[in-house]
């Protein structure tokens with residue numbers, strides 16, 4: 001029963017990882033930028049949420065509504081201020097700028113909030129659970145996170161496939177010069193993509209902040225989990241990423257069940273095993289003909 | 290009325306000058322063909338009109354507006370559309386999605402999805418196929434259709450016949466009257482002089498970045514054109 | 522390889538290696554080296570220990586530059602090898618009782634051997650995903666280390682056997698080891714870049730597809746520098762362990778070490794031999810100068826690195842050397858031909874050059 005429980009917890013965790021990964025994939029898909037600051041940006045959102053909820057007494061659900069647009073604006077500004085510029089430099093510049101940003105933000109969080117562990121206060125939400133059988137309880141927060149994550153991913157997929165802006169993003173990903181001939185400013189499309197990516201990662205960061213203790217360096221783990229979900233699932237498919245997130249979540253939960261200190265290690269080893277034996281990921285984007 | 294008027298532009302790639310003090314104009318409703326050998330600067334000219342390149346000196350005036358420094362994505366709303374050399378269809382989008390991206394700037398006009406499918410049966414047939422899986426002719430037809438989706442006043446076509454079988458070239462050129470019939474001004478770049486002479490109201494010949502000949506097809510002799518084309 | 526070399530160069534192409542300024546460079550470098558070698562007789566111990574820290578930084582920067590500046594591989598995981606070098610040295614010296622100065626070469630060879638299978642994993646990823654992949658691998662190495670009781674599990678290891686030496690000797694020996702490490706790291710990089718491998722790299726950096734069609738074996742070349750870089754980082758780790766005498770998994774495998782390497786190279790100048798050295802010195806100076814500010818120094822250095830990436834892509838050395846006109850270490854070949862003169866037309870500079 002414990003094992004079944006671990007698997008279920010892992011699946012729920014996978015939703016959160018996929019939500020974290022969605023923004024990483026979006027930025028890579030549209031601009032070929034691997035945003036190494038992705039993880040710390042989730043934690044930035046968690047700290048903003050922390051300030052609103054714990055310091056200003058805003059209820060957590062309102063904090064979500066406030067933080068998401070803030071993160072979107074941050075993303076938009078980062079793209080215009082840093083990444084669009086870095087893209088014109090070409091080569092390693094976008095990656096190096098992203099890395100520099102990650103380090104700078106992490107250190108700033110340390111300075112402002114110290115290295116102490118924090119948690120966004122959600123009252124009883126963090127402990128409430130739904131009883132499924134005598135021995136299996138589902139935490140309300142993990143279930144909520146999972147449902148929201150799946151909805152967001154589905155929404156993102158619909159958005160990319162069926163809206164003018166979504167199409168423009170995919171077109172800009174194919175050929176940034178030619179979209180200009182369609183009357184589209186590719187840099188603006190990039191800025192909106194990053195805004196969207198940060199809105200989703202902000203949401204994910206809030207869930208992290210409500211679920212666990214976090215500190216400024218927690219962003220490192222967040223980036224790694226998001227990345228592992230992407231690679232395990234297979235590049236280029238959001239549903240694959242959801243599956244990848246679940247595989248990672250299950251590996252961690254089962255590992256932690258074996259020995260609490262094994263959770264992260266086993267998750268990483270499963271990732272490395274996939275990289276070694278199935279580098280295209282478990283669910284690579286089908287080649288359409 | 291003059292729709293596009295270019296006065297003594299120079300265009301450079303880095304230190305290399307591709308166009309020298311070029312003058313060109315296109316009247317509203319007219320079809321102008323620009324001809325010239327490989328490397329004459331034809332594509333460079335179209336890219337400069339579309340805004341992908343900026344002239345280092347000289348002016349481009351479109352409908353009375355100096356657009357020399359306007360970025361390409363702001364020229365589309367003004368009514369300039371380019372079908373680029375090499376077609377540049379978005380490979381991971383379907384034909385229909387390519388067309389919808391072409392309609393991103395919603396200029397009013399006759400060209401809607403339905404009108405396009407009517408005028409280009411080839412495109413209609415392939416509407417759900419991905420760009421990456423199109424044949425050369427299908428790509429070219431899609432590229433022209435995509436440019437039309439913005440309902441341009443000036444359509445720039447770069448070597449639509451390149452690499453296509455003669456039958457397909459004919460099919461593509463057969464759609465030209467449907468386009469000009471809507472009052473659209475067309476500037477085509479074409480290496481095939483016969484095609485250019487047949488479809489254009491006027492031709493202008495480039496040689497090594499300079500304009501060397503300009504006139505109405507009926508007034509030009511083969512010798513004149515050969516001299517201008519090859520520079521001999 | 523069909524890249525022009527001296528013998529079969531097409532007419533009009535000249536290949537130059539040593540530049541005039543590089544002979545001048547020798548005149549500058551030799552006295553500096555001699556002076557540095559004498560330092561233990563002149564400088565006090567605290568200063569020597571600080572210089573060892575600088576030496577370790579130079580080695581790290583040089584090794585990261587070898588990967589990224591020449592091989593195009595941005596690694597955020599070189600701390601794995603720093604840790605392996607440090608842990609390897611202490612384990613060999615303390616537990617197996619091998620002379621620490623003999624343990625160093627053994628430890629770094631072990632790190633090199635470990636990096637070979639790792640390269641097969643990491644090379645499945647490219648670009649930014651390679652960067653995160655190397656980071657994950659470094660995390661795994663750390664997590665495995667922390668599971669091994671013989672390596673002190675979560676609390677780390679101390680190097681005590683060096684205390685058999687008098688402090689003065691101990692510090693002087695470690696100092697010389699650090700200096701040798703710098704000479705080796707820079708020397709090996711210089712040697713690699715002047716070899717066929719280095720020439721191939723210049724070609725890969727400019728255009729990987731074209732280079733591979735010219736017969737440059739891209740993956741094999743990359744693997745070689747990956748392993749060399751691992752060995753060099755392990756050497757830096759061993760030097761750090763000898764200098765500090767105590768390591769913990771959290772510090773020696775810290776991703777901050779990756780940040781240091783990256784910032785040093787960006788600030789100094791990517792893709793040159795001199796750049797990382799200059800970057801390490803500047804970084805070290807800023808670290809000392811800004812030390813009262815606590816962790817703000819990393820914020821300032823990080824911002825500096827971002828600004829330099831965006832506005833001064835060749836770094837400080839690029840500025841000093843007038844974009845490569847002055848070279849202390851002439852690496853690669855400067856092909857002087859009408860072709861290169863024309864190629865500049867309207868094209869972007871090769872990245873990171």
Ligand SMILES: Nc1ncnc2c1ncn2[C@@H]1O[C@H](COP(=O)(O)OP(=O)(O)OP(=O)(O)O)[C@@H](O)[C@H]1O
Nearest residue numbers: 302307325326327328329330331332333334866867
């Ligand atoms: N991106 C570029 N960088 C540098 N030079 C270029 C570039 N594109 C074109 N050129 C040069 O500019 C000149 C004009 O090229 P352009 O493509 O305009 O010729 P074209 O008339 O379209 O030729 P074609 O009929 O072969 O398409 C040529 O000498 C070409 O080598």
Ligand SMILES: [Mg+2]
Nearest residue numbers: 331332333374
């Ligand atoms: Mg052309």
